[in-house]
Amino acid sequence: MDRPAKRAKFEAAWERVRDELIAHVVSKSMPPDAVEWYRNNLDYNVPGGKLNRGIAVVDTAEILKGAALDDDEYHKAAILGWGVELLQAFFLVSDDIMDSTTTRRGQPSWHHAQGIGMIALNDAIMLESTIYYLLKKHFRDTPYYVxxxxxxxxxxxxxxxxxxxxLITAPEDHVDLSKFSLDRYRLIVTFKTAYYSFYLPVALAMLMSGVPTSYTLDGRTIEPYKVARSILLPLGEYFQIQDDFLDFSAPPEVLGKVGTDVINNKCSWCVNTALVLATPSQRAVLDDNYGRKDAAAEARVKEVFEAVGVREQYAKYEADVHRRLVEKIAVIPEGAERGTLKREIFTTFLEKIYQRTM
Known part of the structure; x- marks a missing residue:
């Protein structure tokens, strides 16, 4: 099944999930205006993104099974996938409030939408709580519910x-590059992005597919969730570093948006790499211009990026991380048994990301 068809099928599952959620709040005697508000919250914030995280749950479950999922299996995997998308929506609504972001996915951020305001805080909490209603309803009787x-x-x-x-490293209204470092950057990326964007979808599919915490294959004891983390967290870091590099290097017509990391004081891989390589005079330029809402200041920062060789550093990093990930994936022993890891889970992720341009 090609990507548009996968997305269409996954979106159809959302309609079923959403209607189930609406029926639940109606059953709790919620008044019609509250039900309509909740429906709008769900439809506005959950299904509009790329859906990569949610679809990854379904894809991983299919790889682990080694065949197409039947209708019941697909529905369970899709519910877990939409759980990830609900979590993403919770994060984005909350993050947009904290960052005072005015737009998201080509439309006003939820708290900037007509008539919403700070009720968006409660809406964000409801998006997260919805996950646990779905888990209780559909998975409470499974051995992996907890x-x-x-x-x-x-x-x-x-x-x-x-x-x-x-947030405490790079507040938008206070620039202090002395707080930045590649070590802190990696910590932020691992916790803020890699766990929920890469490990969570795969681990959910592994649980649903009956992958145990350990098993023996060809005389080796495998701890599959540890193996998955050891690959997916570096993969998530690679994805974010790539995203940061594209924000600096890709033209808007290719990237699909105008890069804003420099003017928004983002603790990005590019500036952290430049800080390591910069001369004292180049560091002064970064200190004086980074995070300013000024096109000329942004241009001066990017000139430093070019001068210290951020592009060359990225090319070296990408080649190295690709080699290391390929090596990690290659040592996973594969068997025909259901409930064991498959290399294809990880090669599929890597192929989608490697040398992407947008």
Whole structure:
């Protein structure tokens, strides 16, 4: 099935999930205006993105099964996938409030939409709480129900820790590059992005597919969730570094948007790499111009990026991380048994990301 067809099928599953959620709040005697508000919250914030995280749950479940999912299996995987998308929506609505972001996905941020305002805080909490209603309804009788709960709770907390580090390191209204470092950047990226964007979808599919915490294959003891983390967290870091580099280097007509990391004081890989390589005079330019809402200041920062060789550093990094990930994936022993890891899970992710341009 090609990507548009996969997306269409996954979106059709959302309609079923959304209608189920609406029926639930109606059953709780919520008044019609509150039901309509909740419906708008769901439709505005959940299904409009790329849906890569949610669809990854379905894709991973199919790879682990080694065949197409039947209708019941697909519905369960899609519910978990939409759980990831609900978590993403919760993060984005909250993040847009914290960052005073005015637009999201080509439309006003939820708290800037007509008549919403700070009710968006409660709406964000409702988006997160919705996940646990779906898990209780559809998975409470499964042996992995508690594992699902813990995985969502742990991932949410990890992401929130990453957000905290990011916010106190690089507040938009106060630039202090002395707080920046590549070590802190990697910590932010691992907690804020890699866990929920890469590990969570795969781990959910593994739980649903009956992958145990350990098994023996060809005389080796495999701990599949640890193996998955060891690949997916570096993969998530690579994805974010790539995103940061494209924000600096890709023209808007290719990227699909105008890069804003420099003017918004983002603790990005590019500036952290430049800080390591800069001469004292170049560092002074960065200190004086980074995070300013000024096109000329932004241009001066990017001139430093070019001068210190950020493009060359990225090319070296990308080649190295690709080699290391390929090596990690290659040592996963594969068997025909259901419930064991498959290299294809990770090669599929890597192929989608490697040398992307947008």
């Amino acid at each position: 594992d699902l709960l813990e995985l969502f709770h742990d991932t949410t907390f990890q992401t929130e820790m990453g957000q905290l580090i990011d």
